[in-house]
Amino acid sequence: MIDRLVVVEDAPEIREMMVLYLQNAGFEVYSTDSGRQCLLMVERLKPALVLLDIGLPDLDGLTVTAQLRRNQPNLGVILVTVRDEDYDRVVGLEAGADCYLTKPLNLGILLAQVRSLLRRCGGGDRESDxxxxxxxxxxxxxxxxxxxxxxxxxxxxxxxxxxxxxxxxxxxxxxxxxxxxxxxxxxxxxxxxxxxxxxxxxxxxxxxxxxxxxxxxxxxxxxxxxxxxxxxxxxxxx
Structure with missing residues (x-):
């Protein structure tokens, strides 16, 4: 079964780069630039994992992470951000993120983190979803x-x-x-x-x-x- 991912990133060039790289790695990938749209997509599409930028224009990634964790406790969440301070990492992880990546992204590391987290989460949801x-x-x-x-x-x-x-x-x-x-x-x-x-x-x-x-x-x-x-x-x- 192909694992389904959602990429949430407000910078179009970064979002497209992530989507294409993950698609080429064999995943089914959906994307948005909106935190609110992310919540709707997760509810509808039942992805295995979300890659989520913190600095979104409508609803910040930490708020989205906390809500995702309440609604989908088994969902994998990777935060992606330009911030690289220990405090930001702690806040992100306490909000419910599984791991934290900083920009500029190393796509090889991103892919390794995605695969590692999917193994820990047991892969994607049921095929019927x-x-x-x-x-x-x-x-x-x-x-x-x-x-x-x-x-x-x-x-x-x-x-x-x-x-x-x-x-x-x-x-x-x-x-x-x-x-x-x-x-x-x-x-x-x-x-x-x-x-x-x-x-x-x-x-x-x-x-x-x-x-x-x-x-x-x-x-x-x-x-x-x-x-x-x-x-x-x-x-x-x-």
């Missing part, structure tokens, strides 16, 4: 597989699934086309030939496959001036 509901559909994120309420497979292309993953990661929030383009370009040899018009085309195709009425979407909604938003489960009419 790698799935989520989307209206009439059940999405298996591990196998990249979707079935409807009748058990019939829904076939998505790799590009369609990449855009869907981008929406799932920020479910309930608007995601602009350039953010979705980042998901779409990952692992693509001809990535520079893909632009935001491709994202729009893939959204149209996803709606045709997933919406009851593609012209009146309930799952993938347009947020004018901001991008697209995947509806929360409570919003969806069954």
């Amino acid at each position: 790698y799935s989520l509901s989307l209206g009439r559909f059940r999405i298996d994120l591990l196998r990249r597989h979707i079935v409807n309420q009748d058990g019939v497979d829904v076939s998505l292309t790799p590009g369609e699934f990449a855009v869907l993953i981008g929406l799932i990661e920020r479910r309930g929030h608007a995601v602009n086309r350039h953010e979705l383009l980042t998901f779409l370009r990952r692992g693509q040899e001809d990535a520079e030939d893909i632009d935001v018009r491709t994202v729009d085309a893939l959204i149209v195709r996803l709606r045709r496959k997933l919406e009851v009425s593609p012209n009146r979407p309930q799952l993938i909604m347009t947020v004018y001036g901001k991008g697209y938003r995947l509806a929360n489960e409570a919003e969806i009419s069954q």
Whole structure:
């Protein structure tokens, strides 16, 4: 089973570097720049481990760590920060972090810490936790597989699934086309030939496959001036 990680870092270049490195190491990786979004993602995605920057703009990493530890006592938490004072280390560990890494990051050490902590935590959560509901559909994120309420497979292309993953990661929030383009370009040899018009085309195709009425979407909604938003489960009419 592939272990699922969440990277929480407000510096885009550092976040992307960590995500790509950990993906190349064989992990399933989600990311955000928000402490509040991290709490929602952990609740929804049930990761095995969170790599968490302390200096987040909305909710500091120590507060997030304490709340994660209350809600998910078996979750692995690694704090990542520019701070390197003993006091900060003590406060971070007392808040519930398992270990503490400082920037600039040594990616080899980061990977070793991730693997070590996963061994101590017993690896990721149950395989059944790698799935989520989307209206009439059940999405298996591990196998990249979707079935409807009748058990019939829904076939998505790799590009369609990449855009869907981008929406799932920020479910309930608007995601602009350039953010979705980042998901779409990952692992693509001809990535520079893909632009935001491709994202729009893939959204149209996803709606045709997933919406009851593609012209009146309930799952993938347009947020004018901001991008697209995947509806929360409570919003969806069954």
